Amino acid sequence: MYERQASARAEERWGWNGHSRKQLGVHNNKQAVASLYPVIMSGRFKASGETETGIPLSEWIPHTLFVQQTCGGNKPKNNPSSEHYLIPALRVAFSLADQICKAEEADRFPTPSSEWIDSIVVHLQSKNPKEVAIENVFDTIFKDDGVIRAEILPSLFDKADNEAGQMGGVLYSLGIVFYQIFSGGERPAELELKQIEERPDAFENGTEEEDLFEGFDPFLQSGTVDLVGELGMHEHLLGDYKLSDDDSTSYEHDIGIGIGLLGDGPRKKRSQNESCNMCAVSVEPLKEKCLSGALCDLIANMLDCTNGTLRKDETYHDMSDVRDDLQLMFDKPSIYLHDQDMGRLTMTGLQFGDTVFGRNAELSTIKDAYRRTVSGDRELVTIYGQSGTGKSLLAHEFGKHVLSHGGVLLSGKFDQLEQGKPFSALASAFNQYCGTLLQNCELKQSKQKLTHQINHALGGEAYHLAKLIPNLATILGVELHSIIHDEGCIYARKRLQYLLCRFVEVISNSSAAPVTLFLDDLQWADSASIEAVNQLLLTGGLAAQNTSFFFLGCYREGETDNFNPLWRSLCNNNLVNARSTEVKLDCMDEHTLNRMVSETLCLSPRLTRTLSNVTYHKTKGNQLFVSRLLRALNKEGLLRPSLSRRRWEWNMKKIQSRGLPDDVAMFLTDSLRELPDKVQSALFVLSCFGASSESAFVESQGLDRNIFENLEIAVAEGLVDKIDDQYRFAHDRIQEAAYNTTPAHKRSVVHFKYGLELSSLLLGDEDT
Numbered sequence: 001m002y003e004r005q006a007s008a009r010a011e012e013r014w015g016w017n018g019h020s021r022k023q024l025g026v027h028n029n030k031q032a033v034a035s036l037y038p039v040i041m042s043g044r045f046k047a048s049g050e051t052e053t054g055i056p057l058s059e060w061i062p063h064t065l066f067v068q069q070t071c072g073g074n075k076p077k078n079n080p081s082s083e084h085y086l087i088p089a090l091r092v093a094f095s096l097a098d099q100i101c102k103a104e105e106a107d108r109f110p111t112p113s114s115e116w117i118d119s120i121v122v123h124l125q126s127k128n129p130k131e132v133a134i135e136n137v138f139d140t141i142f143k144d145d146g147v148i149r150a151e152i153l154p155s156l157f158d159k160a161d162n163e164a165g166q167m168g169g170v171l172y173s174l175g176i177v178f179y180q181i182f183s184g185g186e187r188p189a190e191l192e193l194k195q196i197e198e199r200p201d202a203f204e205n206g207t208e209e210e211d212l213f214e215g216f217d218p219f220l221q222s223g224t225v226d227l228v229g230e231l232g233m234h235e236h237l238l239g240d241y242k243l244s245d246d247d248s249t250s251y252e253h254d255i256g257i258g259i260g261l262l263g264d265g266p267r268k269k270r271s272q273n274e275s276c277n278m279c280a281v282s283v284e285p286l287k288e289k290c291l292s293g294a295l296c297d298l299i300a301n302m303l304d305c306t307n308g309t310l311r312k313d314e315t316y317h318d319m320s321d322v323r324d325d326l327q328l329m330f331d332k333p334s335i336y337l338h339d340q341d342m343g344r345l346t347m348t349g350l351q352f353g354d355t356v357f358g359r360n361a362e363l364s365t366i367k368d369a370y371r372r373t374v375s376g377d378r379e380l381v382t383i384y385g386q387s388g389t390g391k392s393l394l395a396h397e398f399g400k401h402v403l404s405h406g407g408v409l410l411s412g413k414f415d416q417l418e419q420g421k422p423f424s425a426l427a428s429a430f431n432q433y434c435g436t437l438l439q440n441c442e443l444k445q446s447k448q449k450l451t452h453q454i455n456h457a458l459g460g461e462a463y464h465l466a467k468l469i470p471n472l473a474t475i476l477g478v479e480l481h482s483i484i485h486d487e488g489c490i491y492a493r494k495r496l497q498y499l500l501c502r503f504v505e506v507i508s509n510s511s512a513a514p515v516t517l518f519l520d521d522l523q524w525a526d527s528a529s530i531e532a533v534n535q536l537l538l539t540g541g542l543a544a545q546n547t548s549f550f551f552l553g554c555y556r557e558g559e560t561d562n563f564n565p566l567w568r569s570l571c572n573n574n575l576v577n578a579r580s581t582e583v584k585l586d587c588m589d590e591h592t593l594n595r596m597v598s599e600t601l602c603l604s605p606r607l608t609r610t611l612s613n614v615t616y617h618k619t620k621g622n623q624l625f626v627s628r629l630l631r632a633l634n635k636e637g638l639l640r641p642s643l644s645r646r647r648w649e650w651n652m653k654k655i656q657s658r659g660l661p662d663d664v665a666m667f668l669t670d671s672l673r674e675l676p677d678k679v680q681s682a683l684f685v686l687s688c689f690g691a692s693s694e695s696a697f698v699e700s701q702g703l704d705r706n707i708f709e710n711l712e713i714a715v716a717e718g719l720v721d722k723i724d725d726q727y728r729f730a731h732d733r734i735q736e737a738a739y740n741t742t743p744a745h746k747r748s749v750v751h752f753k754y755g756l757e758l759s760s761l762l763l764g765d766e767d768t
Helices: 002-014 029-040 057-071 083-105 154-158 164-182 189-197 209-213 227-232 234-240 252-256 284-288 293-303 319-331 342-348 360-374 391-404 424-439 441-468 470-476 492-511 527-538 540-544 565-571 590-601 605-619 623-635 652-657 664-673 677-688 695-699 707-716 732-739 744-767
Strands: 051-056 120-126 147-152 379-385 408-413 515-520 549-556 579-585 639-642 647-650 692-694 720-723 726-729
Touching: 051 057, 057 083, 057 120, 057 164, 083 147, 083 164, 083 319, 164 293, 164 319, 284 293, 293 319, 293 647, 319 605, 342 639, 360 379, 360 391, 360 549, 360 579, 379 391, 391 408, 391 515, 391 549, 391 579, 408 424, 408 492, 424 441, 424 470, 424 492, 424 515, 424 527, 441 470, 441 492, 492 515, 492 527, 515 527, 527 549, 590 605, 590 623, 605 623, 605 652, 623 639, 623 664, 664 677, 664 732, 677 707, 677 726, 677 732, 677 744, 707 720, 726 732
Parallel strands: 379 549, 379 579, 408 515, 515 549
Antiparallel strands: 051 120, 120 147, 639 647, 692 726, 720 726
16 A cells, blocks of 8 residues: 555656566665665765765655664664664754754745755765675664765755744744654655645546545554665656756766666656645654654644644744754753653652762862872862752762772761761771772772781781771771770870871772772861871872872861861861862752753753743752752652653642742751651651661661661652662751751750660670
8 A cells, every 4th residue: 555655656746657666677675775776875975085975865764764674683664763763863853953053043044845855965974985785875874983964955045035933934844854754754644635635636637536545544654664665666766856956066966877767757846935834733643653752742842833732831932942952862862862761750759860960160170180189299179068059969970080090989978976986987988998899809809909018018007997997807807806905095096097098008009099088078077087188198108109199078168167277277288288179069050950950850951941940949059959849849749750741741830839948958857847757757766876877787776667667768758868788868968857856855865875775785795
């Protein structure tokens, strides 16, 4: 049936008289490609040795699908939703939108028409023009070294009225082209019917209505396309393809090489001067082909932009928005092109990643300081800003850079409830590093080398470090109970500072890599830790041993005393003879916030702009506030995944009317109070032990057996992260809010109770 439809369309569009493949000596698909091979490769060779081939877009589509079918392995026949077809198709679509944007800057607009596909040429540029295998005819389509671009012929622009008011028609016209590209070459059925209705001579000259419609069902256009039948007539199509005499570049000679003109002459092209008769076009056939919802929405927005049927925030206003959306689909297909699992999101709720938004300049500043340190300088960087501005997230992003370049990263965090415990964050950082060596079997050789160098450099003094770093005791094979503690030494604090410096030196030498120490929440740092950091920066032994040490710290703005001797010692460049760089983080601006919302919801920034504007005015761009607010909206059903639309949707009116406190701390406190009492109690208990706790440790306290079930609810709410067997608050502000849910006088009783539990455990271990 489709062969008859294709023949009818070819005769009407191209003047093809219906010669069969048999008449041409073509009996199968590969022979069809072989017969077209001289035409396809009749490109213009460039001085650089590259070759460029230009073919009509209407021919590029079936050829690309054909190559996908015959050379792409076990793929469904004629599948325009395949990744192998979508990638080059997106390149073609982007180049068309980009050409129109550039023409618009010059105040030139193409004439709107539903027949643009007849005036578009696709250029294929390959760096290997000597490929002669039949299956490699369009191999450049699937290679990164090939360049694909599409060009709207100058005739469309030369006949245009150059009025900005016709942009709606231009968007509609390009939308029709996109429909044909991403449907695999099918023309919208609505346009076919409209064309038939507008032909006054449709049933004249003896043409019977039954003959015209025999075997043709416009509503089955999304069915399987017989590419064999299509390729059988391509020889005639290319031979009959004529461009306007006004075009600056003639493709007739290139395309006509090696092929006899077997038709009755070139077809009579539809006039491009006629106004674009727009009719409603449905994208349901595209959805039936399993095309992604994002592409279907993009095409629908272009086709319906002049009908007023879409909401204002979903309507395309100019071609630059189309170009930007296509670029995002190509650059980040997992976010903006492919469909999300709405069924899973219905169960799990809104999920946030660890992407850093709008901090490229700050991240570059830290990387530059790190490179200077690796080159031999000594430098420290501190990140500061209000709570919730993403300081820790930026530091973790930098940590990825350190690890990817072969460096060693030590990471620790000070706790508000452990300010009286010296070296708490430093001990945690070194203990975590040693734990990684113990758990990773591939680092067994590094562990043995570290053990040898520690014993050689520190000797018996290593036992004092083992008391502070339990995993180091395991590496050294020392029982903690056998360690003799010299508690009477008045220089114990300075000795530990010295041993920590030597330990950093040993780590750097054993791994042959620079060492980076990151300490979070410096506003709660103890003086012993700050002095140890200063000692690390000041020690001349590090430089003598060619050891690179870089320090990165974060602290909350407004909660430190800049006149405190502790901070003066940290920031005193002359004292430690090291360069100091401060990086300040402010709240996100509206554009950055929209990027965050866009990537979180996997929707174009054009579609999320209104939601982002409301969110910005309610949160002032505080990243923590934004993420907690969006989670709350999702929990309340105001922001929800739609299974029918395959995307997120929201109730703007109710979101605008929702009241919020001005402070993120109050918002978190209010959110915690909405949780069940048992969950609140579990979070409070967890907060008493600090920012994080091992599940085995919590279990040892003889707590309610249901505490882990309640903590899992907190994990599902995004308040707590569960990493291996450790529960960790997602943010220190959440820990503070959980801790403050209980009055101060009751908190003292709880601390006393768990203190007794801990002391009994320690005494029991010593007895054994």
